[in-house]
Amino acid sequence: MARTRDWVRSSPGTHIWLLVIGITSLVIASASEGMGQFLVHRTSSNIHQLNEHPLPSLLISGFWIERPSSFLLYVVLFELLHANVERWTGTVRWLLTVGGAHIAATLASQELVLLAIEGHQLPRSMTHVVDIGVSYGLAAAAGVLTYRLRPPWRHVYLAAVLIFFGIPLLTGATFTDFGHAIALTMGFAAWPLTPAATEGLLPEEEHGRDRAGPAEEPPPGRDPDSRQER
Secondary structure (H helix, E strand, C coil), X not given: CHHHHHHHHHCHHHHHHHHHHHHHHHHHHHCCHHHHHHHHHHCCCCHHHHHHCHHHHHHHXXXXXXXXXXXXXXXXXXXXXXXXXXXXXXXXXXXXXHHHHHHHHHHHHHHHHHHHHHCCCCCHHHHHCCCCCXXXXXXXXXXXXXXXXXXXXXXXXXXXXXXXXXXXXXXXXXXXXXXXXXXXXXXXXXXXXXXXXXXXXXXXXXXXXXXXXXXXCCCCCCCCCCCCCX
């Protein structure tokens, strides 16, 4: 129990986010079908909502999932991805990474929808498409987590992530697939926000530092900050 409490305290943002998603999922699950559809459309960050309520729609859309039955899956993904990234980088840097990716991927993907509508490749009804969820943030967390793993596991993980997000992108991509690719790229680009980068280390050097072990203790009676000439 104490370990669970420590884990939650070490990644508060992740678990507050999960709590809110749990509440909104209960709201959708208990609502009538008509009310549920109203809620997911009203909280979407689609073209219509971005034009009418730009800032609220960008923020609120990240706290809803369309299928409440998927909540337990998201709990697992949040613990594996978000919690580990938040513990490693700190809450502020984690939030900058995943929040920035969510906003950028949403805006870019909806811009693609708008261009497709104007080019008569999509119907105008797509301005009201349901666009809610937490997957853009998860994609960004998956990207930055690459730097946390040791080789050769880092390379295996990177290949798996690229395959997972790349196959849909190359085979009939939707606007959501483009959003995932953008968010993942922003996660890869977030290396400067990691603790190792702030210490001037390269990605491959961080775990080498870990293997070196703690610094030796100075001999008794000697000031560790004193300097000696030779």
